[in-house]
Amino acid sequence: MSDHPQGTERQTDQRVGRRAHRKALAAIVLFVGFIACVTVFEPSDLYLWMKAFHIVAVISWMAGLLYLPRLFIYHTDAAPGSAQSETFKVMEQRLLTVIMAPAMMITWVLGLYLAWTVYGFQGGWLHAKLALVAILTGVHMHYSAAARRFRDDGPRRTARYWRMVNEVPALLMIAIVILVVVKPF
Known part of the structure; x- marks a missing residue:
């Protein structure tokens, strides 16, 4: 017997989670398949297609990082083991595995493709951008490790710490966008 009204499911239920993972996987496969089709058929504006897909992946990744x-x-603020804490664990893991990790991988693959085919990995601005994206990847890894600690009810950083760390991806994003648009060196 369920504690919630008939016909509704808790979003933290495993069945709902499996369904969300299947839908996300289908979306990722569709997205990658679309990229593959565009690559195989090599339209004259292939660069613009790859750039558009890269931007979509970056936006998705940044949304998760923020x-x-x-x-x-x-x-x-949630007591370890509480219902609220368990809900946050589900939210964090789904965000990481369903959105952030695939978006990061697609961002890197398409970004490196563009860096090679368009710029031949030349340009100081490009090297600086890649370095900042590598740092952003390190931030992603730091968040993944923190999510594992939360999942295991391990030691936690303070809310103040997370408020400060929350600004790092935004600052990196601003610098990256300026490098890409302005190409200052």
Whole structure:
């Protein structure tokens, strides 16, 4: 017997989680398949297609990088093992595995493709951008490790820490966008 009204499911239920993972996987396969089709058929504007897909992946990745520390801020207030803490664990893991990790991988693959085919890995601005994206990847890894600690009810950082860390991806994003648009060196 369920504690919630008939016909509704808790979003933290495993069945709902499996369905969400299947839908996300289908979306990722469709996205990658679309990229593959565009690559195989090599339209004259292939660069623009790859650039568009790269931007979509970057936006998805950045959304997760900006949202996940907000979840951590609220999670620090939840008692380990509480229903609220368990809900945050589900939210954090789904965000990481369903959105952030695939978006990061697609961002890197398409970004490297563009860096090679368009710029031949030349340009100081490009090297600086790649370095900042590598740092952003390190931030992603730091968040992944923190999510594992939360999942295991391990030691937690303070909400204040997560508020400060929450600014890092935004600052990196600003610098990256300036490098890409302005190409200052």
